[in-house]
Amino acid sequence: MKLTGVELRRISMPLVAPFRTSFGVESTRDILLLRAVLSGSSGPGGSAGESEGWGECVALSDPLYSAEYVDASVDVLKRFMLPRLFSREHVDGAAVGPALAAFKGHWMSKAVIETAVLDAELRAAGRSFARELGATRDRVPCGVSVGIHDSVGALLESVEGYVAAGYVRIKLKIQPGWDLAPVRAVRERFGDDLLIQVDANTAYTLQDARHLARLDEFGLLLMEQPLPEEDVLGHAALAKLIQTPVCLDESITSARTAAAAITLGACSIINIKPARVGGYLEARRIHDVAAANGIAVWCGGMLETGIGRAANVALAALPGFTLPGDTSASDRYYKTDITEPFVLSGGHLDVPAGPGIGITPLPSELAAVTTGTEWVAG
Ligand code: SMG
Ligand code: MG
Numbered sequence: 156m157k158l159t160g161v162e163l164r165r166i167s168m169p170l171v172a173p174f175r176t177s178f179g180v181e182s183t184r185d186i187l188l189l190r191a192v193l194s195g196s197s198g199p200g201g202s203a204g205e206s207e208g209w210g211e212c213v214a215l216s217d218p219l220y221s222a223e224y225v226d227a228s229v230d231v232l233k234r235f236m237l238p239r240l241f242s243r244e245h246v247d248g249a250a251v252g253p254a255l256a257a258f259k260g261h262w263m264s265k266a267v268i269e270t271a272v273l274d275a276e277l278r279a280a281g282r283s284f285a286r287e288l289g290a291t292r293d294r295v296p297c298g299v300s301v302g303i304h305d306s307v308g309a310l311l312e313s314v315e316g317y318v319a320a321g322y323v324r325i326k327l328k329i330q331p332g333w334d335l336a337p338v339r340a341v342r343e344r345f346g347d348d349l350l351i352q353v354d355a356n357t358a359y360t361l362q363d364a365r366h367l368a369r370l371d372e373f374g375l376l377l378m379e380q381p382l383p384e385e386d387v388l389g390h391a392a393l394a395k396l397i398q399t400p401v402c403l404d405e406s407i408t409s410a411r412t413a414a415a416a417i418t419l420g421a422c423s424i425i426n427i428k429p430a431r432v433g434g435y436l437e438a439r440r441i442h443d444v445a446a447a448n449g450i451a452v453w454c455g456g457m458l459e460t461g462i463g464r465a466a467n468v469a470l471a472a473l474p475g476f477t478l479p480g481d482t483s484a485s486d487r488y489y490k491t492d493i494t495e496p497f498v499l500s501g502g503h504l505d506v507p508a509g510p511g512i513g514i515t516p517l518p519s520e521l522a523a524v525t526t527g528t529e530w531v532a533g
Contacts, residue, residue, distance in 0.1 A: 156206070156276060158246045160532045161237055161268070162190040163229060166524040168460060168489055175303040177330035177358035178219040184458055185526075187212040187225050188516075189232075191271035193246065196279035208274025208511055212267040213430040213457035220356065220457075221384070221405060221431065228264045233531060236261075236268060241533035248273030252436060262408060262433040269434035270466055270512075278511035283469070285506045285513075288439055290472035294503040298324035298479035299487055300354065300456065303333050307340045314341055317487075323502040324350035324376065324479045330358040335369055342373045350479070354379035357405060361389040364396040376478070377402040377424050387412075390421035400424050404455060408432055410440035417448050424478065428455035429470060430463075438470055446475040456481030461494025464504075465512040468497070472506045493520045 168184045175181075189210045196206040214225040236255055240246055243254060251269040258265075277287055299322040304310040314325055325345075327337055334353070341351060352375055359367060359381045367381060377400045382389045384405040394401040402424035407413050409432055416422050425445050429438040445452045454471035457463070464482065471480045482504060485496035493516045497504050507513025 156193040156195045156247055156279075157244060158191060158240045158272065158533055159194045159205075160192045160530060161232075161271075162192075162528055162530055163232070164188040164190065164528045165526045166460075166493065166521070167526050168493075168524055170458065170488055171486070171490055173302070174458065176328050176354075177303070177356045179217065181215065181458060185216050185225055186460065187214070187228055187267065188462060189267045189271045191268065191275050193272065193275045193279075196276065206275045206279035208271045208276070208278060209462050209515065210267040210269075210271035210274065211459055211463035212263055213428070213459060213463060214263045215457075223261065223263045228261070228267070231258070231261050231264050232268065236264060237531055237533075240268065246272060247276045249436065252433060263430045266430040266432075266434040269436065270429075273435065274511040281510050283508055283513055284435075284466055284511055285469035285472055285508065288435060288469055288473060290469055290506060291474045292472040292506065293508065294505050295468055295471040295476070295482060296323045296479040296502055297482050297484070297499060297504055298322055298326055298350070299483045300326040300481045301328065303328050303330060304337075307337055310337050311340060311344055314345065318345060318349065320484075321499055321502040322483065324352065326352045326354055326379070326481065329353045329355050331363070334366075338370060338373050338375070347374065350376050352376040352379065352402070354404070355381045357381075357383045361386070361392055364393050367393065367399075368397045371398040375399045379426060380404040380406065387416050387419060387421045390416070391419045394420055394423070402426055404428065405431070407441065410437060410444050413441045414444050417444070417450055423450060425450060425452045426455040427452050427470070428457060429466065430457060431455075435466060435470055439473070442473050442475045451475070451477045453478035454480035454482055456483065458488055460489065461485060461492045461497060461514055462512070462516065464497050465494070465507050465514040468504050468506050469512065491520055493517060493524060
């Protein structure tokens with residue numbers, strides 16, 4: 156197959172409610188979607204000819220979660236990544252990562268093009284993304300990530316709604332000044348059976364270890380990324396000082412960094428976000444490294460539309476994903492999704508079973524939120 160062209164489409168998606176973390180507030184997502192067109196495909200599910208696939212770039216507008224941001228993603232794709240892929244006679248999903256390996260970092264940009272090419276390849280062959288990755292389940296248990304609120308009362312009201320909707324675990328965003336009180340309040344209100352975890356998005360330092368140890372009494376499932384991205388040794392030290400299991404998110408950018416973090420004792424659980432590690436194939440390698448070391452993994456989220464969600468849910472169906480993911484239903488994020496919505500049923504989402512990621516944007520919904528499109532010819 157040859158990559159003949161790519162459509163870069165920007166969409167603007169207002170969230171149902173602002174989502175506040177230790178690094179900022181998201182109110183409207185400015186998202187880059189990528190549609191890859193490949194020629195020369197043939198297979199049982201498609202006639203020889205053209206095939207197209209979709210990917211969603213999860214980079215935020217500002218470089219606050221990590222170094223990446225959406226305008227930079229457009230730039231690095233157009234300036235470096237796409238020309239390199241266009242120059243190759245043969246491109247398929249497995250070839251994208253190696254072809255782009257010389258470019259440092261830019262994991263989210265690598266992930267979006269790899270996912271779109273993989274989707275096109277699998278659609279042409281009539282194979283599902285989930286099956287291709289090695290999924291063993293057809294539905295996955297879902298958690299929900301709850302942002303920082305203006306008051307504990309408002310937080311309890313939000314959590315109440317999510318628990319009533321059936322989410323099987325609650326993740327509370329924390330930061331200095333918003334940690335012990337909200338966690339205590341949620342634990343007291345909803346009881347010991349509710350699965351609760353926290354995520355600090357790097358807001359603390361190792362100096363805060365004694366303070367963070369005060370969360371031990373609440374029986375949390377895990378504490379996600381309390382310290383800076385580069386502070387892997389700090390996480391290893393912290394893990395010895397607190398009882399709550401340490402989970403890494405931002406620090407894990409590859410299977411190699413995952414192996415190092417595990418060896419150093421920096422985490423006993425990993426949040427796998429495919430876009431943070433360059434794509435679903437590297438995500439699967441992290442899953443495999445973790446499984447070989449007895450480390451539990453779960454699938455993270457970046458406020459995706461149905462396009463990104465479809466692929467995440469497929470990944471979350473692999474056997475090592477033993478904890479509920481941040482793979483919430485469409486209506487937790489958007490009033491109207493650009494695909495058929497993902498609907499929570501008994502705390503689970505169904506894994507799409509059709510060819511490729513199994514879902515495509517609805518033309519009218521997509522048009523309604525599009526702010527610009529650009530065709531990049533190979
Ligand atoms: O997609 O439900 C979701 C969001 C999950 O909390 C979430 N993501 O650090 O894990 C994380 C954050 C990063 C994105 S915040 C805008
Ligand atoms: Mg996180």
